[in-house]
Amino acid sequence: MDLQMDKRWNRRAVPVGEAQRRLLSCVEPLPAETVPLWEGGGRYLAMQAEATADWPPFARAGMDGYAVRAEDVRAASPDSPVRLRVIGSVAAGESAAAALAPGTAVRIMTGAAVPDGADAVVMLEQTAPAGASGEPAVLIKQPADPGRNIAPRGEEFRRGDAIAGPGERLAPGHIAQLGAFGYAELRVHRRPKAAVLATGAELLPVGAALEPGRVRDSNSAMLAALIAGCGAEPVLLGRAPDDPAAVDRAVAAALREADVVVTTGGVSVGDRDVMAALLHRPPAGGAFAKARILFERTAMRPGSPTSAALVDGKPVIMLSGNPGACFVGFELLARPLLLRMAGSRKPLPRVVQAVLAAPVNKPSPHDRYVRARLYAEGGVLYGEPLAFAKSSMMASLPGTDALLRIPSGSAGAPKGALVDALLPAECPGR
Amino acid sequence: MDLQMDKRWNRRAVPVGEAQRRLLSCVEPLPAETVPLWEGGGRYLAMQAEATADWPPFARAGMDGYAVRAEDVRAASPDSPVRLRVIGSVAAGESAAAALAPGTAVRIMTGAAVPDGADAVVMLEQTAPAGASGEPAVLIKQPADPGRNIAPRGEEFRRGDAIAGPGERLAPGHIAQLGAFGYAELRVHRRPKAAVLATGAELLPVGAALEPGRVRDSNSAMLAALIAGCGAEPVLLGRAPDDPAAVDRAVAAALREADVVVTTGGVSVGDRDVMAALLHRPPAGGAFAKARILFERTAMRPGSPTSAALVDGKPVIMLSGNPGACFVGFELLARPLLLRMAGSRKPLPRVVQAVLAAPVNKPSPHDRYVRARLYAEGGVLYGEPLAFAKSSMMASLPGTDALLRIPSGSAGAPKGALVDALLPAECPGR
Helix, strand or coil, rough: CCCCCCCHHHHCCCHHHHHHHHHHCCCCCCEEEEEEHHHHCCCEEEECCCCCEEECCCCCCCCCEEEEHHHHHCCCCCCCCEEEEEEEECCCCCCCCCCCCCCCCEEEECCCCCCHHHHHHHHHHHEEEECCCCCCCEEECCCCCCCCCCCCCCCCCCCCEEEECCCCCCCCCHHHHHHHHHHEEEEEEECCEEEEEEEEECCCCCCCCCCCEEEEECHHHHHHHHHHHHCCCCEEEEEECCCHHHHHHHHHHHHHHHHHEEECCCCCCCCCHHCCCCCCCCCCCCCHHEEEECCCCCCCCCCCCCCEEEEECEEEEECCCHHHHHHHHHHHHHHHHHHHHHHHCCCCEEEEEEECCCCCCCCCCEEEEEEEEEEEEECEEEEECCCCCCCCCCCCCCCCCCCEEECCCCEEEEECCEEEEEEECCCCCC | CCCCCHHHHHCCCEEEEHHHHHHHCCCCCCEEEEEHHHHHHCEECCCCCEEECCCCCEEEECCCCEEEHHHCCCCCCCCCEEEEEEEEEEECCCCCCCCCCCCCCEECCCCEEECCCCCCCHHHHHHECCCCCCCCEECCCCCCCCCCCEEEECCEEHHHHHHEEECCEEEEHHHHHHHHHHCCEEEEEEECCEEEEEEEEEEEEECCCCCCCCCCCCCHHHHHHHHHHCCCCEEEEECCCCHHHHHHHHHHHHHHHCCCEEEEECCCCCCCCCHHHHHCCCCCCCHHHEEEEECCCCCCCCCCCCCCEEECEEEEEEECCCCHHHHHHHCCCCCCCHHHHHHHCCCCCCEEEEEEEEEECECCCCCCEEEEEEEEEEEEEEECCCCCCCCHHHHHEEECCCCEEEEEEEEEEECCCCEEEEECCCCCCC
């Protein structure tokens, strides 16, 4: 029994923003690799891409119908249609037809190049065959303003316009634009490989039967799902014994392959908290003996013991073993780090303001990050704090859309208060 | 030149909701497969999962400190601490210590089982060593209400409580719960395989140099990214010639491997629209000759020619070749279909109400689905229509968060109006 008081309770709590800055300042986006365009969705661009042509590249028909000179059909009406001689036809993919002289028209299909001389397309439904005379002709039954049903060359993009740049997450719409401009392959940042290590003598493998006083390691699989949800690759290391030297070796071995190690458990002030011991009494000659501590306590509830260090030059994030605190620590600190390594230029949580749908009455010495459901009703965005909000609890995790930030203080926040709601920076699903 | 009017313009426009019902009613979730728990994030469960034990499974210490009998420490204060004899110690993972008799305490670590007889845990910081007497003892400097710092057995879940059921998308929080209850493997629905076929004689491969009147096939790669974003597997078939028999063969071949075919282009009323021709004049003996048309026009802008059929018993969704209309058709029709096949029980777009940040002045005979950015300001959710909104346009696609539904009519909708904003049903990123 160790009743000795040590420095562990004096670990200085670093504000969340400062902890994020320290983490992000010690990593760079991972090196670039080449992928085919169609695999680029959700990846982060490692190049500057620009319009390689005007877009559309030619004046393009937006409708099936007839290319005409607007002034020829100014007086057209259903009762008094204008008769135009049809001098040709152009389908999508064909070179433009011959130029239009006054009194002529060209049959044109959607997407085809509008011939010189034409300045409007009359839709097929507003025309009629001109009868069985020898020469092809059409009756135009409606007038058309100049420009009607034509997308002029360069309407959307001018050659040289920026399409997407370094650190931009590629949405399906970017993929469409890059395809239109001929980018068959893309340079994107490599996906981070994140190793996950659980500590705690109480942990059983997920497949084991429960034993008195023990629980299963559910955090490793949860972290794997969170990591995969960031577009990164999880590598599960399993459960480490509560032995600093063994954990030191396991982390060092993982860092030879992985870009980052995420641990869960053992980071609090208990006598047997192995991660805390590694930071403060590292085994001689091990990887942690030369570690740089980035922070060893974070000014937040839950998850205040969350710590981080640079070990062998790579980040090790130490999350709580309590499921709720582990989740919150991941969202606020591990996700931004992984997104930055994946190449993102906007890795921090997105903050929106929401109306608190129920009071949060607990006072807190640190900002509190409350798991919440977000919903909009009548144009108002609400954040509803979920039950089972304690650090140790997991019942509220599946329904969590956002974390509501309740400022530190003695009061909490009343129903109706406007609070910050934190959402993941970028959701790889879109 | 074919000036003959045919039935193509009389294709009946089916409301979007009805088109969705017809599509969803002809598919089932795909068969189940087994995956390890840690790979289950974002998948759709094909089983009922329940709590296999009370949770927590034993009364659990939430803090490091001393397990005590609350009535023993009722009068404790810093000036007049209560001295308790320490009869043992229990760490996380150990069986509970011996039961507490009056006047005794047990040193306890976070996560450890609280011994019988104890009904509160006093945090270590509120205690002090009791000095150097022979027998171990502790001074308790604060009272503790019964239950303090203890998570009672069954507080979060009772054995038999439902955790997640068929069709539920597994968030990281579900994975945590399933791990805690011993589900090392999960039955989830197989991911859909979606083949993508582009039609249109104007299409060049993405890697080709532009030619007069031609454009690159950018929709195939965009659809691949959209499909991957649904958690499905895209298979690119490339570009088909404008030849109904060749397209018929390509679709039939793809359906032998894929669960669904998504086409883009050739679905309008033009003379050479190959998908429309396949539906109405299918080559004898081909797969489309026995197709069941689900709908051949959808009451929406953009994307009204969007069609669908059952071919060889599997769905074929025919999207517009215009990038904007292709995107909208995917979101409203293809995404729900893919999510249903992936197992989702909530595959339709999520609808929230947002305040229109700028007017939409265009009248429309059908509901209009306007690409928009969503943002919250002061607790109000705004939808901002994006520029470059035409069917043919792709400039607005990367910034699209949601589709605003502007009801059909002569007026559009004014700034400040409350409109429906449609978001993807479930975002695999969380």
